[in-house]
Amino acid sequence: NAGVTQTPKFRVLKTGQSMTLLCAQDMNHEYMYWYRQDPGMGLRLIHYSVGEGTTAKGEVPDGYNVSRLKKQNFLLGLESAAPSQTSVYFCASKWGQVNTEAFFGQGTRLTVV
Amino acid sequence: SQQGEEDPQALSIQEGENATMNCSYKTSINNLQWYRQNSGRGLVHLILIRSNEREKHSGRLRVTLDTSKKSSSLLITASRAADTASYFCATDDTDKLIFGTGTRLQVFP
Numbered sequence: 001n002a003g004v005t006q007t008p009k010f011r012v013l014k015t016g017q018s019m020t021l022l023c024a025q026d027m028n029h030e031y032m033y034w035y036r037q038d039p040g041m042g043l044r045l046i047h048y049s050v051g052e053g054t055t056a057k058g059e060v061p062d063g064y065n066v067s068r069l070k071k072q073n074f075l076l077g078l079e080s081a082a083p084s085q086t087s088v089y090f091c092a093s094k095w096g097q098v099n100t101e102a103f104f105g106q107g108t109r110l111t112v113v
Numbered sequence: 114s115q116q117g118e119e120d121p122q123a124l125s126i127q128e129g130e131n132a133t134m135n136c137s138y139k140t141s142i143n144n145l146q147w148y149r150q151n152s153g154r155g156l157v158h159l160i161l162i163r164s165n166e167r168e169k170h171s172g173r174l175r176v177t178l179d180t181s182k183k184s185s186s187l188l189i190t191a192s193r194a195a196d197t198a199s200y201f202c203a204t205d206d207t208d209k210l211i212f213g214t215g216t217r218l219q220v221f222p
């Protein structure tokens with residue numbers, strides 16, 4: 001059981017480039033989340049999904065898009081990266097709607113220069 | 114912003130002492146959860162308290178919840194150097210899991 005796996009672990013992008021971060025979970029979880037973590041800001045929710053084929057905006061969705069074509073995968077896209085998107089990105093998943101814990105990936109450290 | 118706040122932002126104590134962290138949130142909740150993050154790693158779930166519960170224990174952890182004040186506290190008793198980490202509260206309001214800003218705990222041997 002791998003749990004939640006994020007790919008890649010590190011990436012450096014130039015301003016204006018695009019990239020996709022992949023989150024994969026093998027626990028058959030319905031709910032999946034993308035967060036960004038910046039110093040002093042804690043974790044802020046970017047987008048989330050409550051099941052295959054669904055996505056919804058979180059607290060800071062601007063500049064990001066997501067897709068959940070398969071239940072086990074949640075993709076986070078940056079179409080035109082900006083230095084303000086330099087951050088550590090975490091993916092999480094949980095089984096159900098109520099009273100269930102979330103499991104986190106190890107994070108992707110993204111630098112936009 | 115829906116994000117909750119935690120205080121203190123940072124806490125330094127000696128091994129054996131107790132550590133208390135507080136969390137305030139803004140929305141109605143189904144439950145409140147506490148997570149731990151070691152430097153550079155993903156978050157790990159510690160404990161979940163439901164909205165109809167007032168107190169919960171798990172080993173050296175004690176969590177309280179006051180929904181009327183929209184606040185929670187995490188107490189770590191008899192702290193150890195290995196407890197050094199950042200601690201986050203998270204509110205679960207049906208679909209979203211919203212995290213607080215975190216408390217950095219340093220436990221000195």
